[in-house]
Structures are given as structure tokens and as C-alpha cells.
Amino acid sequence: MARVALVTGGSRGIGEAISKKLQAEGYTVAATYAGNDEAARKFTDETGIKTYKWNVADYDSSKAGIEQVEADLGPIEIVVANAGITRDAPFHKMSPEQWKEVIDTNLTGVFNTIHPVWPGMRERKFGRVVVISSVNGQKGQFAQVNYAATKAGDIGIVRSLAQEGARAGITANVVAPGYIATEMVMAVPEKVRESIIGQIPAGRLGEPEEIARCVAFLVSDEAGFVNGSTISANGAQFFS
Ligand code: CAA
Numbered sequence: 001m002a003r004v005a006l007v008t009g010g011s012r013g014i015g016e017a018i019s020k021k022l023q024a025e026g027y028t029v030a031a032t033y034a035g036n037d038e039a040a041r042k043f044t045d046e047t048g049i050k051t052y053k054w055n056v057a058d059y060d061s062s063k064a065g066i067e068q069v070e071a072d073l074g075p076i077e078i079v080v081a082n083a084g085i086t087r088d089a090p091f092h093k094m095s096p097e098q099w100k101e102v103i104d105t106n107l108t109g110v111f112n113t114i115h116p117v118w119p120g121m122r123e124r125k126f127g128r129v130v131v132i133s134s135v136n137g138q139k140g141q142f143a144q145v146n147y148a149a150t151k152a153g154d155i156g157i158v159r160s161l162a163q164e165g166a167r168a169g170i171t172a173n174v175v176a177p178g179y180i181a182t183e184m185v186m187a188v189p190e191k192v193r194e195s196i197i198g199q200i201p202a203g204r205l206g207e208p209e210e211i212a213r214c215v216a217f218l219v220s221d222e223a224g225f226v227n228g229s230t231i232s233a234n235g236a237q238f239f240s
Contacts, residue, residue, distance in 0.1 A: 003078055006030050007082055009034070009084065014212070015132075016031075019047070019049050021209065021215065022078070023047060025220075029050075032056070034053070034083065057105045078129075079117050080215055081129070081130070083109055091145045110131055125168055128171055130175060132174075132175055134151040135179070135238050138238055139238045151176075157172075165227075173226060177206060177234065178238070180211060201236040
């Protein structure tokens with residue numbers, strides 16, 4: 001039977017590309033979203049991939065949602081913690097609310113997504129966890145103290161989980177995208193975006209599909225010895 005893959009934030013942006021790629025690879029995919037019902041409906045109409053609405057920042061909602069996915073589709077063997085938000089502001093202007101919203105969604109949301117599926121993966125002696133970080137978690141970014149903290153945190157989460165899961169057949173890895181052509185990056189003021197593209201040796205933004213291909217490799221059965229790693233896909237913008 002096809003393995004079941006959960007992709008948070010899986011109906012738009014990088015998550016959408018990941019959901020589609022995993023479906024094309026033969027997995028049964030469930031995609032979560034937080035609020036945009038119209039985009040989720042359109043995505044399901046186009047792909048046939050089932051979507052589920054919950055807030056990854058809330059543990060009880062995540063746990064209940066995951067139980068529903070497993071009741072519908074079977075045990076989740078692959079989890080891609082992709083859902084994330086930005087609330088950019090220079091540090092002297094960043095409010096405690098902007099800090100908390102990003103921490104709750106991007107960092108606690110990763111805990112809330114993986115924690116409920118972890119016991120089942122341990123029992124079945126198989127699991128694939130991928131967390132989507134960012135080049136900005138590796139190098140820091142002006143106006144992103146909150147976001148960079150969460151994306152650096154992803155790497156710590158994965159390196160710890162890799163050690164805990166290794167003997168149970170579970171791998172945990174990070175994909176750290178650079179600037180990818182999604183709504184999130186298009187929301188950056190054009191002048192700033194142009195100057196960022198100028199710092200990317202590839203001379204362009206990445207495509208969501210270029211991230212999805214990294215994920216497809218990491219979740220494959222054949223990638224069992226790749227554990228605790230970070231794949232950077234950033235057009236040579238930064239090496240870590
Ligand atoms: N480095 C140094 N200085 C910078 C800068 C940078 N990267 N970006 C802006 N500044 C400077 C500006 O030139 C300006 O300087 P002056 O005051 O001397 O003119 C100052 O900082 C901006 O100050 P403002 O008070 O005008 O700032 P603001 O409150 O209006 O905020 C901003 C503007 C939020 C910083 C806006 O410039 C912005 O969105 N920048 C982009 C941040 C960014 O890269 N975010 C990444 C989003 S994509 C993503 O996160 C996906 C991923 O994983 C890669």
C-alpha cells in the first residue's frame with residue numbers, strides 16, 4: 001500500500017509543490033492549511049489531494065487533525081513540516097506579538113506536527129521527517145530576528161530527532177531553501193527583492209519544484225542512511 005505523507009501548509013507555495021511531487025511519486029498525500037479555504041478548494045479540485053484545516057500553532061488541533069488524517073488514509077509514515085509565516089520588522093520595531101506569532105507557528109508548529117506522529121513511527125520502525133527551514137535560519141536576515149530564530153531552531157530539532165529515531169528506522173532531515181518564487185518572497189518590497197536576487201550567484205529565484213525534488217529524495221525508502229542532514233538549495237547564496 002502507498003505510504004501516507006502529511007504536508008503542512010501543503011496547498012500553497014513550496015508546500016503545494018511538495019504535495020504534488022509526493023503524489024507523483026506514488027504516495028497518498030494529505031495537505032494541511034490554516035485559513036485560505038478558496039486556495040485549498042482549488043488545490044484539491046486540481047490535484048485530488050485531500051486538504052485538512054487546522055492551526056499548526058495549536059497542539060490539540062494538530063493532534064486531532066492528525067488522528068482524522070490517519071482515520072481517513074492510514075498511518076502517517078512521512079511528515080513534511082513546511083507551514084510557516086513571516087512577520088518581518090527591524091528588531092527595534094518588532095513587537096512581542098510579531099515575535100510570538102512566528103515562534104508559535106514556525107517552531108512550536110514543528111513540534112506540534114511531529115510529536116503526534118512520532119510514537120506510531122517508532123512502533124512501526126519506519127518514518128521520514130523533513131522540516132523546511134530557510135537560508136535565513138543559516139545566515140540571519142535583516143528584519144527577521146523572529147523568523148531566523150525559528151528556522152535555525154529547525155536544524156536543532158532535526159539533529160536531535162535524527163539521533164533519537166535512528167535505531168527505530170526513522171530519519172529526520174532539513175531542507176533549507178533560499179529565496180524561492182512564492183507569494184512570501186513576492187511580498188518583499190520589489191527594490192529589496194531585486195537587491196537580494198543580486199546576492200544570489202544563480203542570478204534568479206528558485207522554483208518551488210526545486211525544493212520538492214529535495215524532499216522527494218529525503219523521504220524515499222532509499223534515503224535511510226541520510227539522517228540529521230541539511231540540504232541547502234539556495235543558488236549558491238550561502239554555504240554552511
Ligand atoms: N540590510 C541592511 N539594511 C537594510 C536591509 C538589509 N537587508 N533592508 C532594509 N534595510 C534598511 C533600509 O535601507 C532602510 O534604511 P534607511 O532608514 O537608512 O533608509 C531601513 O533598513 C529600513 O528601515 P524602515 O524603518 O523603513 O523599515 P520598515 O519598518 O519599513 O521595514 C522591511 C522594512 C520590513 C525591513 C522591508 O525592507 C523588508 O521586508 N525587507 C525584506 C526582509 C526579508 O528579506 N525578508 C525575507 C522574506 S522571504 C522569506 O522569509 C522566505 C525565506 O525563507 C527566504
